[in-house]
Amino acid sequence: MTKAAGHHPTELDVVLARHGRDRLRLVQILREAQEIEGWIPPETVAAIARALDIGVGEVESTLEFYSFFYRRPRGAYVVLFSDNITDRMLGNRSIFDHLARRFGVRRGEVSSDGLVSLDYCSCTGLCDQGPAILVNGVAIPKMTLARADQIHDLIRSKVPITAWPKEFFQIDHNIRRADMLLGSPFVPGSALKAAIAMGPEAFLVEVKRSNLRGRGGAGFTTGVKWEAAKKAQGDERFIVCNADEGEPGTFKDRVLMQYYPERVIEGMALAGFVTGARSGLIYLRGEYLYLKTPLEEKFAELRAGRLLGRNILGVEGFDFDVEIHMGAGAYICGEETALIESLEGKAGRPRIRPPFPVVCGYKNKPTVVNNVETLCKVTEIALQGGATYEGYGTKQSTGTKILSVSGDVERPGIYEFPFGVRVNQVLDEAGARNPKAVQISGASGACLGIREFGRRVAFEDVPTAGAFMVFGEDRDMFEVARNFAHFFAHESCGFCTPCRVGTAIQAKLMDKIANGHGTQYEMAELTHLREVMRAGSHCGLGQTAGAAIADTIGKFREDYEKRLAHKDFEPAFDLDAALARARSVSGRDDAASHILDHA
């Protein structure tokens, strides 16, 4: 395993030089440094610390935060199974177990020959074509047992991933309903030309008139955000495209970046035109690595067409360019201040707000952070004007919204509806199979039961960042909530007490119920815990981490109660489980070595 001395420093030096030994680029440096050996050995940590003139602990602080960075050797092939509830519903666990058996390797371990390591990861944004996996960071959708066998053989024969069958990596857009955005042709540069003709002030007025609200979930008015960044003090400004689409069940930004990249990039340039920012950064989640090269090719194409770079479309002084920063497996980096910390090469822990990014963001300069879909929407406003736009959707939620529909439906995929659409209509168009629940806006969103299917998707009723997961009548909503509980425990950044400890306790309580040791007491505990997390947490992650549990306890209590022990209380201490170690040491696993009290 050890490489010849002097070999790996050279490769690392190239990486360090490429990033100018800039501390702000530590996440990018670590990503590329890891490609050298597949993991990051201590001497690499020390070398990076020396080169960036920071402490070893600071490198470790970033390194240990992200799921896709490894401090221990990994297999030559790292296979990660997406473990969102939709992947589970499509049978990811049995495929995982099958592959684990064939390789003779257990979860989280490396095979003895160093060939392969297997593990689960958070939602990879392929819920409409799951179960999905990542092999050395590259996504493969539609896994089946047969495909798992093929992959097993390819890995066993050490075929490089670049030589694997192309169809493995084919990702469909599954656009099922196109409207204002997805259904309109777009000529690159047309929105910029329209905005330039209006001038930045007049175009900002149009954006404000449209009442466009951020599509990332929070729904802040885009025009107001741009205006604040424009007016903020600063010698430099930044436009950040939040492409860290980590919310379980959402995948519409992936489709927009793959099939509508001109819209996304032109939206960023429009934001630059209004605010005076000259630099744009796309924070692309690590799971979407396969989108990086196509996007960069698109940048080059747009530069050649004078739609990026200096003097855009010949306008003297209108300079704007874009680059990609890759994430490395951290849901919290979708929170805008955590995202900015990550852009600065640090662990993604949300900042204290205020100050808000529009005043003090990336490099402490005024920064606009917009969602991918929001940036596409501003190209529409440039072309059609704010007033036309305003006539679409509802009064408080103008325009259309793209929904990522997955779960128990005949036609999973992308649906663009005007805001205000009823949940029922989405279910009908997607061909929902006897739905009993819809989880809207992902794990942090709301769980609606049948009686609420008449409600509307809009900021004033059921707000959503786009996820729309459908659960049929035979689904167990306890297992849905338990999947989310483990997701949040895994993704909590660990900064504040209520979220760091609360999400872990929540997951333990859900496991206790799953194992048949739960009582009404645990139900009350979960409800109380949710209130403490909501009241005390530093950011939206902790504030919403208990929502799915509270919703499902309220609406699908029977899915919990059928598991409860018929007692008032069961202690957390499980005597039988505590004896597992003794059994393992003594080599016994017979009935007499177990304590049976599942009465």
Next chain:
Amino acid sequence: MTDFETFLLDGRPVRFTRGQTILEAALAAGHYIPNLCHHPEFRPHGSCKLCTVKVNGRLGAACTVKAMPGQEVASDTPELNGTRRVLLQMLFVEGSHFCPGCEKSGACKLQALAYDLEMLTPHFEHFYPSRPIDASHPDVLIDFNRCIMCELCVRASREVDGKNVFALAGRGTASHVVINSASGKLVDTDFALSDKAAHVCPVGAILPKRVGFAVPIGERLYDVDSISTQAEKRVGEEV
């Protein structure tokens, strides 16, 4: 009469100067709001959330919300103290806090707050972390099992000592303080007993060696007066 501004804390007017946080203003005026990760010499951190208050009906950490004239702040209410008690219980079960065997007992802010807020049991299942102790340094011992992730040592070392000895690494419950040396050991840093960072730990994680029982149990800081009484008295003495 109008050369100062006030806000209301639990119905009582509190004077403040512009730029002060609610917590700073309250403590300066002798009104205690429970807190752990706050230190008057450092910038606000806002991670322990013990100081969570209601400001005009909205929840926020008093250490990060700026005081504004006319604010109505609720702090000493059954609801907020209930939340604080749960937060303390969370910290107690996350780490290993065996007060009877800890030499910080009696001078520990976590323990003192638990008494003050009448936390009677840890309530939740213990996590029993297994974090190796660092006894490498000649003058200071670190028991990471008692760490509450307040980052006071991290901040003190960077901001006051100019040394950068500590950093917080990991994520979620795997969060942990790391030491900035190739070996990861304290002895291989320039850390010294005279550092600010050696004396800011609110719990018994960073302990100067050989002085553990110089002050007998029963005569320690919070043995005499509760942590809230202390805070209120301290202001009285200064005035």
